[in-house]
Amino acid sequence: MADVTPDPFAPVQLGPVRLRNRIIKAATSEGRSPDGRVTDDLIAFHRSFAEGGVGMTTVAYCCVSPQGASAPGQIVMDTEALPGLRRLTDAVHSAGAGISAQLGHAGVVAPKKLTGVTAVAPSRFVNPTSFAYCREIRRDEIATVIDQFGQAAQVAVDAGFDAVELHFGHLYLPSSFLSPLINRRRDEYGGDIDNRSRLVREIAHRVRDVVGDRIAVIAKLDMDDGLPGSIWIDEALRTVALLDADATLDAIELTQGSSVYRPMYLFRGDVPVREFTKVMPPLLRPGVRILGKGVMGSYPYEDLYMLPAARQFVPIMRNTELILLGGITNRDHVETGMREGFAFVAMGRALLREPDLVDKMIADGGVRSRCNHNNKCMVTVFARTHCVLDPDQRYGAAVPIAEPGRPAVSS
Template sequence: MSDPFSPAQLGPVTLRNRVIKAATSEGRSPDGQVTDDLIAFHRSFAEGGVGMTTVAYCCVSPQAASAPGQIVMSAAALPGLRRLTAAVHDAGAAISAQLGHAGVVAPRKLTGVTAVAPSRYVNPTSMAYCRAITVEEIRTVIAQFGTAAQVAVDAGFDAVELHFGHLYLPSSFLSPLINRRKDGYGGSIDNRSRLVREIAAHVRTVVGDQIAVIAKLDMDDGVPGSIWIDEALRTAQLLDTDAILDALELTQGSSVYKPMYLFRGDAPVKEFARVMPPLLRPAIRLVGKRAMGDYPYHDLYMLDAARQFVPLMNNTKLILLGGITERAHLQTGMAEGFDFFAIGRALLREPDRVKTMMAEPASRSRCNHNNKCMVTVFERTHCVLDPDQRYGPVASGEGAPETASLPVEHLS
């Protein structure tokens, strides 16, 4: 069995090992521009040993944003993006840009326009109306993905990750619940898969073999009547037959319904209530757990679904996500036929987790899946158990900040 920490080929890029820092919202670009804080964030994972780190959710257009402060892939962002890629490369790792269009979760207050979806739709979380996107606008979105990918090439990225998951715009086309179109983009799963295939094909035409092209694909989204594994297998099969993508990263869950289906483990209801407007807090405390979902955590929690995709792949490598925290998990995944492994929360807790797994094969992750890091995206994403991230580093010889005397239960 191959060593998960030996170099591995991802399209035209050689990664120093098979571990990828998964895209996790960073909250470190408040004005939509790269900051020193964002650079330090990704450099920490590079210095900690990952083969590649992923910059989360770079918008293909201003109307594609899902939250304030996201970077729009444009010429204006290039100077900062080049500093970011150079810093990660200097630390020995590769770097990928996740490209996305939020679709049904693009808030009008942020973008200034009504959100688009395959068909008319009301987002059950925000109760915001989404209008049906036109064929001409679909062509524009495809072109925007290509333009964003070219920005990634110009900025020095090694890969792009096309966000085809979580019911963002491309993913919503795959959903029979949201996509009720009567044209060539609706109906059968082959038709509903047309948009993601066209985006992937156009991006590959733009970037050629200069960088790797990955897609993040929902196996199922946890929404009744929406994407489920039977049709997701067909979408993956079509993408593999096209022989355009270098890898598929398999995921679950949605951005509009029970988010804990993606994360698993404790639902941080009290923490979410604290950061919400005062009038909403009682309702969140009352129904928050039911709205977020209750899905127990266990190691490798996406493996049972993801292993169904292995025998279908002839041209495309597979990236396993979900509950990967220890060296034994990597070895299990390789034995099952996976090529790369994406890790999120465990690296927030220990940015040097990869180096630790290499040096101490039996070591256990310190991430306890309390999921309170989910709430930190409203400021700057971090593990609440890391004092240096939560409070800032304490200078030698000085006392800790007063806030560091919070009761232990606030950090558990």
Template sequence: MTTTIPDPFAPTTLGPVQLRNRIIKAATSEGRSPEGLVTDDLIDFHRSYIRGGAGMTTVAYCCVSPEGASAPGQILMSQQALPGLRQLTDAIHAEGGAISAQLGHAGMVASKKITGVTSMGPSKFINPSSMEYCRAIRREEIPLVIEQFGQAARIAVDAGFDAVELHFGHNYLPSSFLSPLLNRRKDEYGGNIENRSRFVREIAQRVREEVGDKIAVIAKISMDDGLPGSIWLNDSIRTAQLLDEDRNLDALELTQGSSIIRQMYLFRGDVPVADFAAVVKEPMKTGVRLFGKLALGSFPYRDLYMLEAARQFVPVMKHTKLILLGGINSREHIDTGMREGFDFVAMGRGLLREPDLPNRIREDATVTGRCIHCNKCMYTVYGRTHCVMDPDSHHGVLAPESSPYAVDRTRLLPLAKV
């Protein structure tokens, strides 16, 4: 534990980037790019968090390839998207803030209904949420995916982003390689944790080679994914140690949970089964009502619910800064993270409820966020993600059947996260 608590609202650095404070808006599903391109609505969404006091906001899930999409309407990091991405970063910089692009490949979390191709993972697998077959990625395809991450990072630099966040969590493609349950390979990418960590290390290295010291490089990694026999702390700490030794990352954001099953392990709190059932058709509607809570899992919410696991990583990191996520809703929570040795805190649902929460906390240390962790924001990803308590954002809750978002309604849970 550190003896001096940094001022979370004082300027600081993240790699080559100067941030005005240590508060990061975590990547959350947005639903504001229905054609996979930046819209004014998306710009306003992120601008609200910078105006509300966050030091940096994160654009959720920018695909490194078309087959890497986890939900309809996600931005593909491409030349076509570049002009809009530049407008987005310019708007954030004009407000005095910084912006990061989360780069990901969904792997076995992807659906053929969305991408048009069979999803892939380290080994063959049946996704229990979609009941779709996932094939094993071929050895010669692995360098291609690594290069896709590198080229996506290049787009981020050209678009003016201050950072990229490599999505190594939630059993997406890189994360699935880390899991002994999902990765049963016999080559150099399978077996012990050093081999299973090879893929994420090579992605981080390729991205750093591409961006140099122009922008910061963050990785989001699952400490544990909540699946028996899968990723747990003993292995994820070793992966973090290897990434730290490589010195290709500026920060690690520590998360938990899986996007395959028992998704509530990431979110904690209420399970809005009835709300999910209301937005899907039969026979899925009945299935969600009967088995939704069992499939999603039920885990009680508590403040700072990831801290117990995340503090295990503090003594391991020698070069890489740490970002604390999960149940941060007050100045006391932020100061606890700083006191425990974390360099930044990331806030998701709390800011979705109140984009100006950082400003309010800075002005009055007794302020506590209004998010009640009802998790009803989760089903709004079928349209425009928003807090249902916000009377100004009730429009656009659901996408029309003609929208690409309607495809997602055949699934048990939206694959984008909040």
């Protein structure tokens, strides 16, 4: 780890990859691939961040299998997707930035109406938001999921990505194994935190074996998910220590919250109940209007709101860099992250509002983001993710998706 505070805007090494700076565009649900394939709209979306100065942009939630999808229109990382993915990576590279593919399996969040199969979880579970039943995943299916992450990583290599981000957060399938609330197994994947960490470690090992030193490997992992009795910092520290000792990852992006319940724990700030009510089926609207704030949760926004939890992880790292996420909107925040011992910072909503914010920060250290954390962008994922305060995006041509997906901006 670095002994001196690094310059966040200087070139940097991330594993085997050289990036022009330490600013990463966080994965944000895009709504720009309605048929599950790369579109010109998706390419333009990510190229805008590259042209705006980020070191690397992240393509949100690429499924390792069709059964691992959480919403319509997500890209499945298979060989049929390769031509479009190659166009995407070429476009971002031509604008000077790196590009990462976020790989995930939705597990308890995978809707049967979309996937055609009952969702799987470490143990039998009922999703408290959708009330959908999730069956316990079998041992042979766990091995299949590990293989699928490896196969998806190979597709990323073949498509020209610079990195993959393994989604170990937000109570998707790998994350749900870390949760004592959901994981009540009695085999080697259940019990104490070392056993519950087994799946994420095995996935990381498989992906590293597949990609070698051709691309960087990142994991996105919950420090805590905001659910009583579920993931909290004490056990997350152990999981991260085990992953760090394995030395299979180049970096870990620390996150919070879940896609199962109270998603505002991740986002903080205004709760867009009115906007969510409008996109729900008519029969559900009264319930959303009355109960929406309680179901989504309400948490005040603060700058650098994940830092108090994330700084607990800095002293234990030996082999793996850390990425700070959450409430980073200006140069002061970026430099604070560097001083605190983080090697990179990830930005989501602020860049959605201003794709060229990094270039603005480089030119003027006092510039402030125009994002006001109204969180109405969360609802735009049901059609085409954008900042509702950006006229060009707000009134631009939409690419509709068949039905509402998961309400998430930061994946």
